[in-house]
Amino acid sequence: MEQLHQPGDIITERYRILDTLGQGGVGITYAAKDLKTGQNVALKVLSLRRMEDWKKIELFEREARILAQLKHPAIPRYFDYFQVDTTDDRSFYIAQQLAPGKSLAVLIERGWHPDEAQVKQLAIRVLKIIIYLHKLTPPVIHRDIKPQNIILNREGRVFLVDFGAVQDTYHYTVTGGSTIVGTYGYMAPEQYRGQAVLSTDLYGLGSTLLFLLTRQSPADLPQRQLKIDFRPHVRISSEFADWLEKMLEPVTDDRFSSASEALAVLQGKQALIKSSPKxxxxxxxxxxxxxxxxxxxxxxxxxxxxxxxxxxxxxxxxxxxxxxxxxxxxxxxxxxxxxxxxxxxxxxxxxxxxxxxxxxxxxxxxxxxxxxxxxxxxxxxxxxxxxxxxxxxxxxxxxxxxxxxxxxxxxxxxxxxxxxxxxxxxxxxxxxxxxxxxxxxxxxxxxxxxxxxxxxxx
Incomplete structure (x- = not known):
């Protein structure tokens, strides 16, 4: 996608573009400085003229609406949603807190080799974010949990970003939406059918943890009986492998019933109930x-x-x-x-x-x-x-x-x-x-x- 802005561009006389942070399924995200407050922010933009799929407008507006409702220390704060009209285009913007740190994808690319204990701690922190999202009314499903969307800073704080694929279950129930969103390799099987349930986010997290342990996309790992055959490619305890396998079950009913259950089992507060073969x-x-x-x-x-x-x-x-x-x-x-x-x-x-x-x-x-x-x-x-x-x-x-x-x-x-x-x-x-x-x-x-x-x- 062609860049909409270059470093130095000023938007609405308030936001100065500093750098490009990344490009997701819906829009391009820039690092920018709020000239009014002096804060650095993440500025996500969607151009109407350069858009190939009109569904992206709905996703973008839904992202802004849901972000405005979220209040969690591990989710960057929402600041503003606005649009800018020119003679030949209309652009939509979301401004939110710039999460400090680097994405897990960047950290792995730069040589980070987390051990089992570090991966577990990361899983615990992300699960707590997912629990918060799923307990909202209506529950919010992220649908695109992957290494690029989890930020880790030097103090060990974790942030979940890019809610461009987010879905509230009210929207899905009323409209029966079937848009296929997510990232190949980290999408649960039901997402290929345009569906998502609460445990869809557990599959995304499980795939992300697998990437940290193997340094490979889960899509590149072999499969056996429709499941990712990851055990020969990781060096982890059998207990953690059993937990990870349940996160990655291809059938939704075979995964943990909730993020709370997954967290309780990971922390040793609850026994793992293995899926009995039907x-x-x-x-x-x-x-x-x-x-x-x-x-x-x-x-x-x-x-x-x-x-x-x-x-x-x-x-x-x-x-x-x-x-x-x-x-x-x-x-x-x-x-x-x-x-x-x-x-x-x-x-x-x-x-x-x-x-x-x-x-x-x-x-x-x-x-x-x-x-x-x-x-x-x-x-x-x-x-x-x-x-x-x-x-x-x-x-x-x-x-x-x-x-x-x-x-x-x-x-x-x-x-x-x-x-x-x-x-x-x-x-x-x-x-x-x-x-x-x-x-x-x-x-x-x-x-x-x-x-x-x-x-x-x-």
Whole structure:
């Protein structure tokens, strides 16, 4: 990104640019002197004319709004938010306290080799900042914890900076925001799907600590069963390795439940509860579904269900009763001239339409064959009936936000139905409605794990 200011430039007759501190995902940050107070400040700027993504304005304004609410000694104080208009541009500025010290990335680059005790102390201090953020109402998720955003000074004080990726959970809940923000190597797998939870910050901190211990980006370390295989590359106690491994669990539910729990375990005030390996969900016995997985390809072949599930049997019974009574009624009308009144014809017509709808749903549900193919970049779902393909859905695998079972109310009973669903950004793709409950659970688990692997570990 082209520099907006040079040393010596004066902004709004108050801030003199001293140097460039760095460039983040949202804006460029300069060291500047406040000519009014004499203080050195960090001045972050975003140019409207040079902006490629309009989403950055929202992120920038959210950063300013949230920074104004934060009051913590380890978070640089917020001073001001303003904009400057020129004939050909509009620039937005955030002024805040300049954190004294150097980033962890710079310190490592200059030869710093922290030992386990130093890394632990650093982790404790950052965890206390995260606890503060997560206990706010609504909780604040930083989403970009990395070596460049943690400042350490000579006295050992730690500062967390650059809230350009920050997210308050109220915003996420209301808008369902799915912007992918963060830094490759330090992003938790869920961030690749545009999602973030409280433990997302724990993953970022764990990745940062791993960088301090290995002097490598976590993205460059090998993986085993979707996890970073860091143990052969570090010299730390087994207890600390176990703690770090839990911070870096790819599945959110397997990480510490909160930053407070992570801190308590690290300080020895609470025992570490290891994630017990979940039993692998096996293919249901006698199921004709074929699931094939190799490298970056997953194929699921679902043959016609027929009458092998209870749901298809219930639907068959409903069809038999409804259309049987309907056929008897029509026979009585035609042969015996019963109910042959004009006022009865409309209700009878409605009953015929309902019968046809039930029969169509039954035939398509029990006789259709479905094929789902998921690759690293794209997916395809096809449905076939009697050798003819009647539905094809294609899309980018990266657009799949969730793969899960969706519960709805049954239209023909008081019971609920569970549907197999691909949740995309703008629509849901539903299939396998009449499969057995175990089949649905099995294939959705396999598909979900595969999509998580594709999203989070490319």
């Amino acid at each position: 039993p692998k969900l096996q293919k249901p016995q006698d199921s004709p579904i074929q699931l094939t997985q190799k490298d970056n390809l997953l194929v699921v072949e679902i043959p016609p269900v027929g009458l092998r599930s209870k749901l298809s049997q219930v639907l068959a019974l409903v069809n038999l009763v409804w259309n049987g009574l309907l056929a008897l009624t029509i026979w009585m009308v035609l042969e015996l001239s019963l109910f042959l009144k004009s006022s009865n014809l409309i209700p009878l017509g409605i009953c015929v339409l309902i019968g046809l709808w039930l029969l169509t749903r039954f035939l398509y549900g029990t006789l259709s064959r479905t094929r789902v193919e998921i690759k690293e970049q794209e997916f395809q779902l096809q449905k076939w009936l009697l050798g003819s393909c009647y539905q094809t859905v294609k899309g980018n695998t990266g657009d799949i936000n969730q793969v899960n079972l969706k519960t709805i109310q049954s239209p023909i009973s008081n019971n609920t139905l569970r549907l197999c669903v691909f949740k995309l950004k703008h629509k849901d793709i539903i299939f396998g409605t009449l499969l057995t409950p175990l089949e649905k659970k099995w294939i959705m688990k396999e598909m979900g794990n595969f999509v998580k692997k594709i999203h989070g570990f490319k």
